[in-house]
Amino acid sequence: MKVFSNSVTFNYSWEEVSIANWQKYSPWNEKCTHVIAVDTLSRTVDPATGILRTERLITCKQSAPEWLKSIFGGVDESQVFETSYIDPHSKTVTMVAQNLTWSNLINVQETVIYRPLNDHQTQFEQAAKITALCGGWQRIKSNIEDALVKRFHENALKGREGFEAVLAMSRKVFAEEREREKMALIQAQAVNIRMVA
Amino acid sequence: MSQSLAKECNEAKERYDTCFLKWYSEKYLRGIGSLENNECSELFKQYSKCLQGPLKERGIDKMLVEAREDNKENDALYLGRKK
Numbered sequence: 001m002k003v004f005s006n007s008v009t010f011n012y013s014w015e016e017v018s019i020a021n022w023q024k025y026s027p028w029n030e031k032c033t034h035v036i037a038v039d040t041l042s043r044t045v046d047p048a049t050g051i052l053r054t055e056r057l058i059t060c061k062q063s064a065p066e067w068l069k070s071i072f073g074g075v076d077e078s079q080v081f082e083t084s085y086i087d088p089h090s091k092t093v094t095m096v097a098q099n100l101t102w103s104n105l106i107n108v109q110e111t112v113i114y115r116p117l118n119d120h121q122t123q124f125e126q127a128a129k130i131t132a133l134c135g136g137w138q139r140i141k142s143n144i145e146d147a148l149v150k151r152f153h154e155n156a157l158k159g160r161e162g163f164e165a166v167l168a169m170s171r172k173v174f175a176e177e178r179e180r181e182k183m184a185l186i187q188a189q190a191v192n193i194r195m196v197a
Numbered sequence: 198m199s200q201s202l203a204k205e206c207n208e209a210k211e212r213y214d215t216c217f218l219k220w221y222s223e224k225y226l227r228g229i230g231s232l233e234n235n236e237c238s239e240l241f242k243q244y245s246k247c248l249q250g251p252l253k254e255r256g257i258d259k260m261l262v263e264a265r266e267d268n269k270e271n272d273a274l275y276l277g278r279k280k
Contacts, residue, residue, distance in 0.1 A: 015222075015226055018226070019218070019221065019222045019226070022214075022217070022218055022221065023198065023218070025199040026198050026199055027199075035199065036200065036202075037199060037200050037201055037202040038199040038200075038201075039201050039202055039203075039206075039210065039248060040210075040213070040214075040217075040241075040244075041245075041248075041261070043217075043232065043241070044232065045231070045232040045233075046276050048276075048277075049276060049277060051275070051276055052221075052225065052232070053272075053276065055265075057202065057252075057257065057261075059202045079202075079257060079260070081260075081261065081264040081268075083268055083271060083272075085275040085276065088225065088226060088228065094275050096268070096271045096275075098264060098267065098268075100257065100260045100261070100264055101260075103260070103263075103264075174222075
């Protein structure tokens with residue numbers, strides 16, 4: 001088994017980050033083109049804790065080294081099952097993901113946590129456990145795990161860059177929307193004043 | 198927003214995602230509004246219904262059964278529930 005971990009500070013509030021998180025794989029993110037689809041499977045709020053629990057299916061398409069591809073039957077599309085828990089009281093976003101495809105060959109489990117560092121910054125912690133299950137051959141198992149850790153690391157870098165772009169765009173769009181609403185309100189008030197005068 | 202794995206569900210997904218994002222940022226994070234029977238519930242029903250066929254066709258529905266079973270530990274951990 002190999003472990004991969006990563007931590008990043010984003011210069012955005014926890015609220016902004018948790019909103020932008022839902023749009024991480026939108027067209028605003030040009031880095032994570034390996035994620036080709038995101039589908040929401042379920043969404044509930046736990047009545048006892050107020051925690052928002054969401055299940056999503058993430059579809060990835062990524063080229064792999066030839067030797068790895070042949071072990072996986074030449075298919076380069078895979079699915080990941082992600083469950084997220086958002087606790088607005090403790091301001092925590094926790095996301096756990098596991099691979100659905102090839103689960104008889106490899107097991108990748110990832111945990112991501114977003115927590116506020118302060119009012120304007122959010123800390124991102126990521127940890128992944130990667131295990132190749134092809135019983136027996138140690139060296140093959142180790143090579144597969146190494147290749148997956150490397151790929152995980154590359155994707156993490158792309159993910160961070162891409163998410164920064166989404167955060168910046170999200171802040172811009174929200175600000176523009178607030179400005180539009182303000183202008184509409186001012187215009188409405190001006191009309192009212194004119195009508196009353 | 199990102200695409201759906203089933204092209205035919207893209208429109209339903211986009212409508213639902215847009216509604217959810219608004220609800221999430223304007224209500225949920227401010228501690229108001231409920232998920233039950235809210236403005237997005239009907240949109241979610243339509244989107245989910247659209248996905249059912251494609252998930253079954255690709256055998257994903259079967260894989261989800263096992264994945265959800267595996268995930269019960271996480272539910273216990275993060276929702277503070279007993280298994």
